[in-house]
Amino acid sequence: MASLDFVWNNNQSKVTGTFFAKKRRLQGKTAEKTTINFLNSGDKEKVSEKQNFNKIETSTNPSTTRNTEHVKKKWSNDKTQNRDNDAENTNANLAKDKNKKDKRAAATVLKSGQTPTDHVKKKWINDDRTENREDDTENIDRRLVKRKNKKDKLAAAALLKSGQKPAPIQKDKFTHSLFSEKYKMKSISNVPGVSVVEKVFSSNCAFKDLDIHKYIVSNLEKHGFTTLTNVQEKAIPVMLKGQNVLIRSQTGSGKTLAYAVPILDALQSITPRLERNHGVQAIIVVPTRELALQTHEIISKICTFQWIVVGHLCGGENRNTEKTRLRKGTHILIATPGRLLDHILHTSSFKINNVRCLVLDEADRLLDMGFKKDIVKIVEELDKSKKNDEYDPMAMLRGDTSKEVIDENEPDTSYCLRDPKNMKRQNVLLSATLTKGIAELAEFTMKDHIYIDALAEDLNINPNHMVIPKTVRQEYIITFVKHRLFTLASILVAKSKENCKILVFMATSQMVDFHYELFSKYLAILPFNRGKLNSGNVVLLDDGLEDSDDDEEVALDAQFFKLHGSMEQNKRKEQFSGFRKAKKGILICTDVAARGIDVPQADHVIQYTGPQTDEDYIHRVGRTGRVDQAGTALIFLTHEEQEYVNHLREHKVFLKERTSSEFSNHLCDLMKEADAERAAVALQNRFQNAVSANGDLYKLACFAYSSWSRFYNSYPAKLRKIFNFQKVNLGHYVTSFAIKDTPSAVARQVKGHVAKFEPKRLNRKLQIHENTEQPTKFKQPQKRKIKSISLTTSEYASGLTFKKKKKN
Template identity: 25%
Template sequence: MTEYDGIVPALAQALEKHGYVELTAVQKAVLNSGIGQADALVSAQTGSGKTVAFGLALAPTLLGGEERFSHMGAPLALAVAPTRELALQVARELEWLYEFTGAAIATCVGGMDMRTERRALERGAHIVVGTPGRLRDHITRHALDMSGLRAVVLDEADEMLDLGFREDLEFILDAAPAERRTLMFSATVPRAIATLAKGYQRDAVRITTAGEDKQHHDIEYRALSVAPADRENAIINVLRYYEARNALVFCNTRAAVNHLTARFNNRNFSVVALSGELSQNERSHALQAMRDGRARVCIATDVAARGIDLPNLELVIHADLPTNPETLLHRSGRTGRAGRKGVSALIIPYSARRRTERLLHSAGITPAWASPPSADEVMQRDNERMLADPAFAQPIREEERAFVDTLLETHDAEQIAAAFLRLSRAGRSAPEDLAEPVPFKPSPERGERGALRDEKPRRRDDFSDSVWFSLSVGRRQNAEPRWLIPMLCRTGGITKREIGAIRMQPEESFVQIAAASADRFFAAIGPDHKVQGNILVKRLDGQPDLSRAGYNPPKHGKKPHRGKGNFAKPNQDGAGPKRASTTEQKPWAAKPGTPKSDKSRVPKARKKKMPE
């Protein structure tokens, strides 16, 4: 590695030990740009080796011509990362890169013991890596001495601004010495990043790696069109088809993460979840389970997954569509890193096709449009993997010979092969049958959602065959169809066109489901038959008994105006309507001879005050 100018010999030795054969594009760009001791604004894609790049760029500034660091004191460099996972990952990368320099590296990240971090800072460190909020806390408490800083690095600067850390970053940069180097690394350089760089960098060198505005060539993008009810089934089939060592499924909300985690656990997938409600210890255990193979599928929100690095991540699935091109790029950038291949699959309901096309166009991505793998395709892929298993090419060992002979004597070869096939499939989740794909044909006659404009929407009461279900929530619990319908569609895997009438009662609600979808709906809810926490769903044998629930059918016809009597029909002679008598209007009014016990129902006359 010493053939590259600008690499400190100790770092070149560490690169060789770590197995580096060739530097990445951003690492070469940083070394060959001739920045020297100048500031730099570097734009490079996620997973392109930025940590090693700024480690190589910082070494001459920190070592000052020496081969090793001297005694530990005030930090010489500060690296700021947006998330805890990314900060810890940066620290690990710098530890092996600076192994032969004697560098002491400390971390200051949210969720960790602040007292332990303070003691590490008191002992001294050459490089400090942390998250914006925790670094600001240490600076405010005078635990982090900024007086000796020679360089500050902002890693994933665009993500830090997206997460709302602008004020913290400005505080940290203002606290650092004015005579320092400031290096900013970002996947994209929007206006906010350019403004921040202009305010805190001096004559910065702009470094753009090849393909900054293009996508990873190592990522295969696939757009899979599905019926809305088959969205989760399509994800199951994609996971089964690829059988990736590590797969990451992105959702837009915590509720969606919890729902998919519960369902995939029931389907025999080894799955972990990452969302904002988890503690740092739980997050660390989840990521470690992915790294050591105890879990193969991670379901996460965008914020929770920022900065995580899974070396064996081969598949990214967008269960919910990203909201903007930047989010799509950050999600997909978790795979296809450091020269490894990866797949980014978008699960697209038919109604979101046009919106997805605009999103992909904005991101500069041209995906392969297709249908999700069918059950037959998944089974065929399983068979191909089985036939290609290297176990078939290995010779029979001596300790296996006796039992192999016993099997051949007891069963014929066909029976043994069938048993082997059943055993190999026993631990896997069965693929799902998906609805036949609907061809998408854009035309002027179609509306924004791709449906023919002259199609008449089906009425909710147009159900020739249906099944009624009871939900243990009613009007007293503020139940309304506008949130019941999306909840049932999401949890039960159906569309709103498969939901018929809804009858709201004080303590429960009755929902009509199309008979063809009733079994699938009830099975998708799960064995506890509960949705959204503790709402119990029961299947009814026939029509709901609305009388016992206090159901009042709607009354047709207009009601009389409040406070006015009923009106009789016009007289035959053309006279106007005659107002009903007072006694007819108010049946509770007193009549002659009203018993004393009934006088309590008669309103008391207001007494007039007589003048004195």
């Protein structure tokens, strides 16, 4: 048996313990005592070895005493080694103290005005360099560069004062990590070809040649609409006959007037005149709020008949205001699908039994945005209201047949919208592309319809070919990933000098928010003293940009706007209307602005991220070159994405290559640098410093990068070989968002911020319809317990309920 008692001393680094080991009973009950010192800061192995040594020493077993000598020897060697280490540390401390004394002595001698001895001075300098060489190398280099720049600056200023010209400074070799990548060979061959185009304007047909009211014609000519486009020439006569129509035409070909003119002409011909209590006569369904506002503006502009009321319904607007507007009465209603179905199901004052025309504008976009279920429900509600209105037993008893019921299977050449008694409904679908989904939707909404294609009859084209307006000049630019940000900035600077409007399409709303904040604050506004002095070729200090942030100037004469689906309706409406009214500006947006939006004088379209479908490419490009006006469409591609050019060639779309060097001189003028690489690095450093210094901007950059990675990883299988997330360099893409951190650090930042957000609570009152695809579990109603009155009341009771007194 053995026991161990500890005795704590005042010295915290030492613990003294007493070890008692009892010998065998044959040799008596005497015990030996051994003291062990446990050093807290020592090695655990040494303590355990010493403990084992004491155990072996106090044991009387012969087999254990053999190992005593070598253990003692090892312990003594360890003590010797510790003594040597202590001696070295002591010598180092003495040397440091001596150096300090020498420095103090030298400083004292210098104070008194004498010069220290050479050996003391030499030793002092050598010790300083040896001690702090690694830490102070960068600081010394910076000081030398600043000192040299300052001398050059003073010398140049002196020469200028005397009337002489300073000598040009020799350029040193300039390298930066932004330009350290090796050039990647391109696999694109310049194959000339002719794109598929369609005729926009009719050759010899005008609005005055149509059988419509003269006031409508004069108002159209007043706003510049004189000649009919090809789609208007083919569609308006067919619609005036009241037939169902499926129209396919390119973007910017005037499809809005193709259905607006027949509707207005039919409603103004009703006698007696329409009154507001007659309700809605025509409904126009559009995919986005901006397109609803634009369509409302166009129809109101060409409508000169004051008794015809035009209204619109949009998500994000005040529902009570919309209810009041519907209660007063509206004849032509433009609406988005969700808000329209909401009012149909929940607004009792909204009557749809008189609707005799339904228009689905941008039908392909309606399907892409997931509105198929809403459209089907709207059509079902319209059919249901028509059947309920047809069956009126009291009117049948009275013999009142005020409403004429016409069989839909019978051919009818009259326009149903002209006759309020006609219960037939005309359906019109319009789309820039014809897909399988559009054909299925047309079969559901219309039984017999006429298909109108704006292409010439003699053109036999493949359905896979894209039809792009011939007035659009299509281009592409291939850049390194790290160069994307300042390349986009240089193109915006170059295009803004031409006094035009630019649309920049990006993948996500977070990317739009980040680039809008970055460009509007750190590109449009720059420090006054940047780059080179106006007086000569004298380079400012590297940190001159930071020192002169107080003196800033407007360097880019163009206003920035943004537009995406996550914005509040008031801001969204303000930004869109402001961009339309501006003479020149830059709109950074998502695909919410890619369908049907007509911006006057939109000369340039830039696709900063590649589209996920071919239809998205068509609609993005279609924002420019509208109604036979010239425009330019440029798409950004990396070296890994350059195969997309060949993909477009398969669809008869041919692009012209542009290089970033064509816009570098504009960046040099902006940053006041003679060298393009210096200008690019200066702008990139400004962006990165702004993101690092501004916490909110850094958060926007992290979320923008995270949303881009999710978008890039969600390309369909058709384009995943070109836009392959597995092949991209994420570190370079982080740099393209002006972030200095690694991708994993950015992911941790985003994860930390997302964890703090609470999920939005859905308002069940605004739920339009239940999801029928996932059947809900049937819950049996709980049985209510019924109390027996006979068991709880007395025959002598008064029948009055007794109220319990409240406890004080």
